[in-house]
Amino acid sequence: MTLIVDTLKPDAAPLAPxxxxxxxxxxxxxxxxxxxxxLRQAGVAEKQIRMRVGQLWNWVYLRGATDIGEMTNVSRDLRERLAEVASLSEPEIVSEQISVDGTRKWLFRFPSRGAGRPVEVETVYIPEEGRGTLCVSSQVGCTLNCTFCHTGTQKLVRNLTAGEILQQILAARARLGDLPGRAPQDDAIVPSEGRLVSNIVMMGMGEPLYNFDAVKQALLIASDGEGVGLSKRRITLSTSGVVPMIPRTGEEIGVMLAISLHAVRDDVRDVLVPLNKRYPIAELLDACRAYPGLSNARRITFEYVMLKGVNDSPSDARELVRLLKGIPAKINLIPFNPWPGSDYECSDWDTIETFADVVNHAGYASPIRTPRGRDIFAACGQLKSASEKERASARRAAEKAAAEAV
Structure with missing residues (x-):
């Protein structure tokens, strides 16, 4: 047995309180x-850095530790020094709702950053036989104002950090009992075998490509084989069509791509997805055709919400097939999920099936997504938290009042 002793830099100054x-x-x-x-801040000698990084990586991303004190193969002295400069923060679970179909929605609260207020985001877990999909948020609110989407009615508060994106994954896994040596925290409905969180979709609150750096770092960590360890083919990033960032997504992250398309004509998509005015359909589809790594084994998923009398005619289906010619693709048809104040209705079921038949006959897989979690507003397009952007003037007034109180 080899005894490993932590060697601190001889000139390391005592740490501050x-x-x-x-x-x-x-x-x-x-x-x-x-x-x-x-680790360098904690005074660890350079020759030990690589080994200690491996230990921290294992504890943080594989085991999902929530306290530095849990790291039992790290000496007590080093744990104490680490705790002086670092933490293992986790979100507060404000609420947890469970649908009749087993879908779960958590409202996570993250601490304030700087002088701001704590913020809240929603994260959804969808259990199915043989797989469990976690829908993760990348922003608090959204800037895109897609008219069919409930999240779009909440103004952008701020981007989430890479840590806050990963904390959603780790907190969900801990809650479900999907971490080594951890039992579920209640009688969770989960797949009967395999990993409980087997797939991640960046389809929660926000536009991931408007928070590219944080999303990139989080997903590269999530797909690292020594940590969370999910295959990149089991991670899907959904974008409303931020065209300049699509090539970088393939080159630098390499996960599966989903496009929120929802219309086949620019005049309709301009209303449903206002970002289309900047990056119209033809430009978006050109970026898809050039997506790095695109093949029949790595198809792009096109998401298409079915809106009664808006985008659901057989001619729309035929035009969709024409537009996607030459792109290895799958089309997810999404029955519209209602939310308070929406002006849209879901297409009739016969209309959706007719639309699907046209697409299927053209050789594209076009599954009709089964609505999940509608009763707890956890379905696609229904997520929204209560966080609101704090006005700078109000924040300054609060800071002034606090200073005067002292």
Missing amino acids: RASEEERTSLVGLDREGLADV
Whole structure:
């Protein structure tokens, strides 16, 4: 047996009194280089950095540790020094709702950053036989204002950090009992075998490609074989069509791509997805045809919400087939999920099936997505939190009042 002793830098100065939770660096969201920097701050000698990074990586991303004190193969002295400069933050579960079909929706609250307020996002787990899909948010609110989407009615508050994106995954896995040595925290409805969180879709609140750097770091960590360990073919990033970022998504992240298309004519898509005015359909589809790694084994998924009398005619279906010619693709037909105040209705079932038949006969898979979690507003397009953007003037007034109170 080899005894490993932590060697601190001989010139390492005593650490200052422990910083507050907000001031300490959260280990969740850091890549290996970031973890190495934290270890250096804790006084670990350079020759031990690589080994210690491996230990932290295992505890944070494989085991889902929530306290540095859990790291039993790290010496007590190093754990104490790490705790002075770093933390293992986790979101507060504000609420958990369980649908009659087993779908779960969590409202997660993340601490304030700087002088801002805590923020909340929704994350959804969809259990199916043989798989469990986690729908993850990338922003608090959204800037795109898609008229059929409930999330679009909530103004953008801020981007989530890579750590906050990963914390949704780790917190859901912990809640479900999908971490090594951890039992589910209640009688969760989960797949009968295999990983409970087997797939991740960046289809929650926000536009992932408007938070590219954080999403990239989070997904590269999630797909790392020594951590969360999900195959990139089991991770899907959905975008409303931020065309300039699509090539970078394929080159730098390499996950599966989904496009929120929803219309086959620019005049209709301009209304449903206002981003289309900047990046029209032809330009978007050109970017899809050039997506790095595109093949029959790595098809692009096109999401198409079925809106009564808006985009659901047989001629729309035929035009969709024409537009997608030459693109290895699958078309997900999504029955519209209603929400309070919406002006849209879901297409009749016969209309949806007729639309699907046209697409299927053209050789494209076009599954009709079964609505899940509608009763708890967890279905596609229904997510929205109560977080609102804090006005700068109100924030300054609060800071002034607090200073005067002191």
